[in-house]
Amino acid sequence: MTRTTQITILVVLLALLSLFYQGLWGDPRHIPTVLVNTRAPVFEGPDVESGDPLSSKRYKGKVIVVNFWASWCQECKVEHENLLRLYDEFKDHPEFVMLGINYQDERPKARAYLQRYGSSFPHMEDVKGTLAINFGVYGVPETFVIDKQGIIRHKWIGPIVDDVYTNLTQNVLTPLLQKADTQVRSYEPST
Amino acid sequence: MLRFSPILILLCFVSPIDGLAKVVDETEIDQKVREIAKTLRCAVCQTENIWESGAPLAHQMREAIRERVMQDQSAEEIRAYFHSRYGNYIMMEPPKQGINWLIWLAPFLLLFGGGVLLWREVKGWVTQTPASQPPPTLDEASRRRIERELHRNT
Numbered sequence: 001m002t003r004t005t006q007i008t009i010l011v012v013l014l015a016l017l018s019l020f021y022q023g024l025w026g027d028p029r030h031i032p033t034v035l036v037n038t039r040a041p042v043f044e045g046p047d048v049e050s051g052d053p054l055s056s057k058r059y060k061g062k063v064i065v066v067n068f069w070a071s072w073c074q075e076c077k078v079e080h081e082n083l084l085r086l087y088d089e090f091k092d093h094p095e096f097v098m099l100g101i102n103y104q105d106e107r108p109k110a111r112a113y114l115q116r117y118g119s120s121f122p123h124m125e126d127v128k129g130t131l132a133i134n135f136g137v138y139g140v141p142e143t144f145v146i147d148k149q150g151i152i153r154h155k156w157i158g159p160i161v162d163d164v165y166t167n168l169t170q171n172v173l174t175p176l177l178q179k180a181d182t183q184v185r186s187y188e189p190s191t
Numbered sequence: 192m193l194r195f196s197p198i199l200i201l202l203c204f205v206s207p208i209d210g211l212a213k214v215v216d217e218t219e220i221d222q223k224v225r226e227i228a229k230t231l232r233c234a235v236c237q238t239e240n241i242w243e244s245g246a247p248l249a250h251q252m253r254e255a256i257r258e259r260v261m262q263d264q265s266a267e268e269i270r271a272y273f274h275s276r277y278g279n280y281i282m283m284e285p286p287k288q289g290i291n292w293l294i295w296l297a298p299f300l301l302l303f304g305g306g307v308l309l310w311r312e313v314k315g316w317v318t319q320t321p322a323s324q325p326p327p328t329l330d331e332a333s334r335r336r337i338e339r340e341l342h343r344n345t
Contacts (some may be wrong), residue, residue, distance in 0.1 A: 005308065009308070013306070128251060128254065132248075132251070133255050133273075140232050
């Protein structure tokens with residue numbers, strides 16, 4: 001076996017080992033999203049609390065925070081207080097809208113959840129999970145930010161807590177609300 | 192009793208015992224849903240398609256497929272819809288494009304490379320091994336000694 005062949009084999013083996021290592025230690029929850037920087041789907045459904053029809057069309061030209069949640073989801077309870085805080089922080093901005101989408105839940109349970117943990121912004125029902133699939137949702141909680149042009153600019157899988165909250169408010173929402181066509185970078189978790 | 196045991200065993204196979212096999216009434220729509228669902232990966236499971244997965248999201252996806260099949264959408268259109276929502280991750284078979292070609296071709300390339308290496312190694316061994324030669328001739332002294340030894344033993 002020539003030296004060149006030996007080196008080639010070594011390089012191929014090292015490349016395969018590095019791939020294996022990446023697969024072994026990579027975060028299995030990290031799945032690249034294809035929806036960021038694409039047009040957000042139109043979403044419609046009844047309001048969880050009042051039963052009145054809600055539609056994203058009503059909020060055209062506004063920055064919309066969409067949060068998928070469920071009463072059976074533990075991590076949703078963890079982030080709920082921060083969602084109320086986030087709404088309070090931006091609610092006075094005329095171009096800010098926040099919507100919850102209640103994913104695969106029962107209306108009485110969802111209402112009880114909102115009564116217990118508080119509700120300050122509207123929540124839409126998604127019993128069949130159709131809206132969730134349209135948004136490419138893997139599970140709850142998941143949060144999306146849609147800009148004034150209707151483009152999804154940010155997606156976060158998991159609860160909005162600590163530095164995730166800071167990033168969402170400072171690096172995503174504030175620039176989007178300040179400028180009409182600001183491009184914000186999607187936040188990647190520090191692993 | 193033992194005399195009848197082969198007959199009893201045979202009866203187990205020939206009698207129509209309910210429950211050994213289930214007859215499933217599958218409509219054309221069910222069949223289409225199954226075929227499409229088997230090509231899509233469950234987004235919340237590891238290496239399981241949405242037809243076989245018991246996850247709630249997989250169940251919703253099956254329902255979404257059913258609705259689209261009933262709207263006369265083709266399998267390709269339905270797959271394209273899920274791909275547009277979840278990307279390559281949702282496909283059980285990664286699309287043959289871009290970097291994905293590496294996944295499709297790597298096994299064949301490795302097999303080919305391994306075959307070439309093996310062939311070269313074997314060829315090297317063959318060329319290094321001397322060709323078969325006749326056994327060395329016995330000199331006179333050795334021949335006499337062998338004969339002497341043979342005679343002594345007999």
